[in-house]
Each structure stands twice: as C-alpha cells, then as structure tokens.
Amino acid sequence: xxxxxxxxxxxxxxxxxxxxxxxxxxxxxxxxxxxxxxxxxxxxxxxxxxxxxxxxxxxxxxxxxxxxxxxxxxxxxxxxxxxxxxxxxxxxxxxxxxxxxxxxxxxxxxxxxxxxxxxxxxxxxxxxxxxxxxxxxxxxxxxxxxxxxxxxxxxxxxxxxxxxxxxxxxxxxxxxxxxxxxxxxxxxxxxxxxxxxxxxxxxxxxxxxxxxxxxxxxxxxxxxxxxxxx
Amino acid sequence: xxxxxxxxxxxxxxxxxxxxxxxxxxxxxxxxxxxxxxxxxxxxxxxxxxxxxxxxxxxxxxxxxxxxxxxxxxxxxxxxxxxxxxxxxxxxxxxxxxxxxxxxxxxxxxxxxxxxxxxxxxxxxxxxxxxxxxxxxxxxxxxxxxxxxxxxxxxxxxxxxxxxxxxxxxxxxxxxxxxxxxxxxxxxxxxxxxxxxxxxxxxxxxxxxxxxxxxxxxxxxxxxxxxxxx
Numbered sequence: 001x002x003x004x005x006x007x008x009x010x011x012x013x014x015x016x017x018x019x020x021x022x023x024x025x026x027x028x029x030x031x032x033x034x035x036x037x038x039x040x041x042x043x044x045x046x047x048x049x050x051x052x053x054x055x056x057x058x059x060x061x062x063x064x065x066x067x068x069x070x071x072x073x074x075x076x077x078x079x080x081x082x083x084x085x086x087x088x089x090x091x092x093x094x095x096x097x098x099x100x101x102x103x104x105x106x107x108x109x110x111x112x113x114x115x116x117x118x119x120x121x122x123x124x125x126x127x128x129x130x131x132x133x134x135x136x137x138x139x140x141x142x143x144x145x146x147x148x149x150x151x152x153x154x155x156x157x158x159x160x161x162x163x164x165x166x167x168x169x170x171x172x173x174x175x176x177x178x179x180x181x182x183x184x185x186x187x188x189x190x191x192x193x194x195x196x197x198x199x200x201x202x203x204x205x206x207x208x209x210x211x212x213x214x215x216x217x218x219x220x221x222x223x224x225x226x227x228x229x230x
Numbered sequence: 231x232x233x234x235x236x237x238x239x240x241x242x243x244x245x246x247x248x249x250x251x252x253x254x255x256x257x258x259x260x261x262x263x264x265x266x267x268x269x270x271x272x273x274x275x276x277x278x279x280x281x282x283x284x285x286x287x288x289x290x291x292x293x294x295x296x297x298x299x300x301x302x303x304x305x306x307x308x309x310x311x312x313x314x315x316x317x318x319x320x321x322x323x324x325x326x327x328x329x330x331x332x333x334x335x336x337x338x339x340x341x342x343x344x345x346x347x348x349x350x351x352x353x354x355x356x357x358x359x360x361x362x363x364x365x366x367x368x369x370x371x372x373x374x375x376x377x378x379x380x381x382x383x384x385x386x387x388x389x390x391x392x393x394x395x396x397x398x399x400x401x402x403x404x405x406x407x408x409x410x411x412x413x414x415x416x417x418x419x420x421x422x423x424x425x426x427x428x429x430x431x432x433x434x435x436x437x438x439x440x441x442x443x444x445x446x447x448x449x450x451x452x453x454x455x456x457x458x459x460x
Contacts, residue, residue: 065295065296066295066296066339100343100383100384100385101338101382101383104382105338109296112329112330113330116330134384135387141381144378144382145382147377148334148377151366152365152371152374153366156365157365
C-alpha cells in the first residue's frame with residue numbers, strides 16, 4: 001500500500017462513518033490528526049466516542065469549541081436545538097437534523113488546522129448513498145470545497161502543495177462501510193451514531209441515524225455492538 | 231437606489247474596511263446582521279469597535295466564540311500567537327499576520343448563520359488592492375467560495391435562493407474605501423485597525439495595518455481620527 005508518512009487531518013465525530021474514515025487514512029500511512037467539534041450538539045456522547053476511537057487508533061486528537069447552538073444564534077436543527085428528533089423515517093426533503101453549513105464550517109476549520117500543522121490531506125466521512133438528504137454530503141460539494149481551499153490558503157498559493165479533500169466513503173453503502181471498517185479492525189463498539197440517546201448513552205434505535213446503522217449491520221451480516229435502549 | 235428589505239449577514243471586524251462594508255450594505259437597504267468573531271486575536275479592541283460600529287449603524291450584532299489561538303492548536307500567526315507583529319513593511323510574500331484559512335472559516339460560519347436567519351447575501355470587506363498579501367482576499371477566492379456555498383446548503387439546493395458573497399471593496403484602494411465611507415457617513419473614530427495596540431487601545435502607527443490606514447487617509451486628504459501612541 002502507501003507509505004507516505006505525511007500528515008492528514010481527519011474529521012472525527014465519533015460515529016461509524018468517521019471512525020472508518022480514520023482507519024482508512026491510517027491504512028494509507030498518514031500521520032493522523034483527528035479533529036472533533038464541541039458545537040453544542042445534543043448528542044454529546046459523540047465526543048467521548050471520538051476520544052475513544054482516536055485513542056484506539058493512536059491518532060492525535062483535538063476538540064475545537066464552537067457555539068452553533070440556539071444560544072449562539074444557530075438554533076435551527078434538531079441536533080442542536082430543542083426540536084424533537086423524528087423517530088419515523090421520511091424519504092422526502094432535507095431532514096430537521098440538518099445543521100446549516102455544518103460540513104462547510106468543519107472543513108474550513110480543518111483546512112486552517114491543516115495549514116498550521118503542515119498537512120495537505122483532509123479526510124471527511126461523508127456518504128452520498130445513505131446520506132439522509134444532507135446537501136453537504138455530495139461529491140459536487142466536496143469538489144467545490146477542494147477547489148476553493150486551493151485558492152484560500154497561503155500554503156497552496158505559494159506552491160507548497162495542493163490540498164486534497166478525501167471522502168473515501170462517498171460512494172459506499174452503509175453495509176460497504178461496515179465491511180471495510182471490520183477489514184481494517186475498527187472496533188465499532190466504541191462508536192456512537194444515535195441522534196437521541198438516553199441519559200446513560202444508550203442508542204434509541206429509531207432515529208434516522210440508528211436506522212441506517214442497524215440496516216447497515218444487518219446487510220453486512222454482522223451484529224451491531226451498540227447498546228440500544230431496552 | 232435599492233429597496234429590498236432582505237436580510238444580509240456582514241462580517242464585521244471593527245476595522246475600517248468592514249465598517250465601510252456595513253455602511254454599503256445598509257445603503258443597499260439590507261436588514262443588516264453583523265457577525266464578529268472572538269477567535270483569540272491579540273487585538274481584542276476590535277470587538278469593542280465592532281460593537282460600537284454596529285450600534286452606530288443600528289445593525290443587529292452577534293459575536294461568535296471560536297478558539298483559533300495557540301491554546302486551541304492554531305498558534306501560527308502574529309495575530310493570535312506570541313510572534314511579534316512586524317513594524318517594518320516587507321513587500322514580499324505572505325505576512326506573519328496571516329491567520330490560516332481565516333476568511334474561509336468566517337465566511338463558512340456566516341453562511342450557516344445566513345441560512346438560519348433566512349439571508350442569502352453575505353458581505354465581506356476584503357480588498358485585493360491593498361490586501362497585504364493575504365490569498366483569501368482575492369476575487370478568485372470569493373468566487374470559489376460563492377460557488378461552493380450554493381452546493382453546500384439546503385436553502386440553495388432546495389431552490390429557495392442563491393447565496394451571494396458581496397465584496398464591495400475588492401477593487402478599491404484604501405483611499406477609495408475611506409472616501410466611500412465618508413460619503414456614507416461612517417464614523418471612522420469608532421473603528422480600529424492596529425495589529426498591536428497599546429494596553430489603552432492606542433494604535434502603534436507602524437504595523438502594516440496602521441501604515442495602510444494612515445496612507446489611505448493621507449491619500450484621501452482626510453485626517454485620521456484614530457488615537458495613535460505618542
């Protein structure tokens with residue numbers, strides 16, 4: 001495989017997709033610098049999961065604080081606000097769990113961080129197949145961000161390198177992601193997907209994110225190690 | 231002129247350029263929502279200036295906290311870190327006051343905020359003439375960001391509107407910016423430009439930002455109302 005020893009920044013939410021993405025970056029021999037965000041999200045168990053996942057893969061891990069909650073003026077999503085997380089799946093439109101411009105904001109901060117540490121490779125675990133209707137999970141968004149990034153930064157403009165936004169899961173199904181992660185030794189019991197966990201951190205099993213996860217494990221023919229509410 | 235009554239988000243640093251940009255947005259009859267960032271910058275007087283400028287123009291004003299300082303892992307600029315702000319101007323290369331991906335990060339958060347409040351117009355006071363060598367002040371960067379923004383967001387993808395990044399100062403000289411601002415009644419005594427002010431908030435008169443400001447006022451034939459260190 002690769003043996004590049006270059007640094008890479010990996011957006012790590014603590015969920016299944018980003019854990020798999022980190023494992024892929026590691027497999028490519030990148031020195032992995034994982035970045036998580038404390039942005040006022042309801043599902044804060046994510047951050048503990050992110051720390052555990054990064055630890056298990058010996059990645060450097062940093063949490064950036066950024067107030068995207070209602071108090072910070074960004075209250076418009078069921079993930080940060082008091083809007084209830086829906087438990088019945090709807091196929092139409094963009095879900096209420098959408099956080100405006102979230103991946104754009106996270107990638108922008110990852111870009112700044114990459115420039116600081118001398119990395120040109122940024123990994124994000126977006127997925128266009130089971131993407132739940134988020135516009136910022138599509139290939140055309142990732143490409144447009146990469147193009148912009150190479151005009152935005154001193155490192156690129158001075159010719160030191162070219163930024164690449166890697167989205168290695170973008171064309172995989174959830175089952176395909178899980179199969180790839182298991183191949184790479186990802187411990188999915190450390191990851192967290194539920195949008196609306198119990199106070200003890202047990203997954204609800206009914207929100208969009210739990211449904212996608214459960215269907216993915218079922219279709220991969222593997223038992224989901226997540227603790228679900230009884 | 232215009233009479234649109236639409237909402238706009240204006241990036242407001244408290245400096246001369248962003249104050250003029252806010253005045254231009256107001257002149258275009260936008261309902262102005264100014265956004266400032268508390269990102270660990272050394273020149274914190276900016277934030278007080280931003281509040282005064284927004285107040286003087288009756289704009290809504292919000293400060294977003296985001297740790298881009300050394301402690302947050304972003305210590306690589308004389309504006310946030312303990313690197314000395316240079317007092318002798320150099321024409322070559324990108325200055326040490328460059329903060330990696332700063333305008334990208336600020337525009338991304340402005341984009342999320344715009345989507346939350348239902349705005350499609352975002353104003354940034356970048357300037358490609360006297361831009362001090364920052365890559366993220368060039369027209370090609372602004373255009374690439376706008377293109378990306380319209381692929382990133384639910385509001386754009388669902389066809390509710392098209393985001394526009396306005397950079398009304400981009401082709402103006404500093405003297406031109408000041409002349410335009412005075413025409414619109416901007417009170418430049420409220421603005422703050424110095425990268426390295428005294429503890430009392432007096433400008434140093436020698437950093438790149440002070441030099442550009444002083445030269446701009448001189449060339450516009452107007453007295454700079456800033457308090458400089460004796």
